[in-house]
Amino acid sequence: MIFGIHPVREAIEAGTEIEKIYFRKTAGESLTAADRTNAGAASALREQAEEAGIHIQEVPVEKLNRLTRNGNHQGVAAVIAAISYKDINELAEELEAQIAAGEAPLVMLIDSVTDIRNFGAIARSAECAGVAALIMPAKNSAPVNAEAIKSSAGALTLIPVSRVGSLKGAVALLRNIGMQCVAATEKSDTLVYETDFTRPTVIVMGAEDKGISRDILNLCDMRACIPLAGRIESLNVGAAAAVVLFEARRQRFEQG
Template sequence: MAGKSDFLFGIRSVIEAIRSGKEIEKVLVKKGLQGELYEELIDTMKEAKIAWQTVPVERINRATRKNHQGVIAFVSAITYHDLENTLIGLFEEGKNPLVLVLDGITDIRNMGAIARSAECAGVNAIVIPEKGGAPINADAVKTSAGALLNIPVSRVKNLYKSLEYLQNSGLKLVAATEKASENYTKVDFSGPTAIVMGAEDKGVSSQILKICDAAAKIPIVGTIGSLNVSVAAGILVYEAVRQRNE
């Protein structure tokens, strides 16, 4: 059964949820779990390409004390969209794609706030990694004021390869980074663009910075070294809106 925290527990319940097509964020499996039903679960997760993690039973017990049988699955609050299909659809509709790529945003409140700004600005899609990012659960949807239900979100296995795909499809990759030499107002966002925002503490990863076509910084005048990532994302997407409306 699903509870207030958006999870399912019990081996059979998780297997049936995956087979029914329910969107699963990730599955936690108790270390040392064995048996035929366990093997069936592993096969089902592999077939559905569901991410799972082996953890001490204490971690599962923190989520629920009910008869979880050593397995708990976190359920997504949204339906994810295939990135390739989304992009093809945008081009077929004659759109000028504006995509927001989130490289390791782990705070649920930041995720929700970014999505809210993106939806208001008309961003066409948000791309997040399968691992290393904040779960899109009921709290994230609430923080986004429902925006996560209205804007296509693609969850990808390999963020670097997905950026290569966007680049090869004609999108300009712009990384938001304090290391950039140009202020964001000097960067061209008018054509098909993917704006890449980095993790709250580390910024955009060095590997992804190398593939980007341009880098943009937001000038900091005060004594605090950086903006909250959700505020920075809002500034950049609205700069894209400004340029496209000129």
């Protein structure tokens, strides 16, 4: 955590990986003269953060006081990312080279998974299954923090993670280099066991409550479901990801 207008600005300009920036919510609050002085600089910083694609959130001053332990935050605090993210274009180039060499990379793309424990479980299963990279949205996603790393048993420090502003753009890019996109969803009559995962594949998993968004679902090449025999309608996304990943791993193992 870093705080204060100038330290946060310097971190952005230095290219520091920033998970999120909290700005003081000023609507309806009484401001001191110092607060009003900082407001202009904080507004300019907010524009800079938005241009850099950094997720921002407005919070009451009480939360900023707690986060900074009553430090001189000037209405701004930033959470530094616990890992270095992989650029999606650089990742695509590496995957394309692997495909050209006759390999079949496996990638996991998660659409708005916000629960840290599920996110960590997905990363752990992905690393154990030999996934080449994990792709996640910059917004509406679980933070990559110490708790997430612990939930992943350290997998998030081992597997490349790409955080993108547009999941649609990422899907289009990966399809363009020759990867098929398979949506893991109950909205399918095709079982995961009937799906060919031996090809270069992006497995798409959706949010815990809403599943994969319609826009992303429509971009996928195919949909596959996990057959359930019990009375509960679905697995949580962490368990579902493990099932799909290791079905892909099984197929590749049998193929040799």
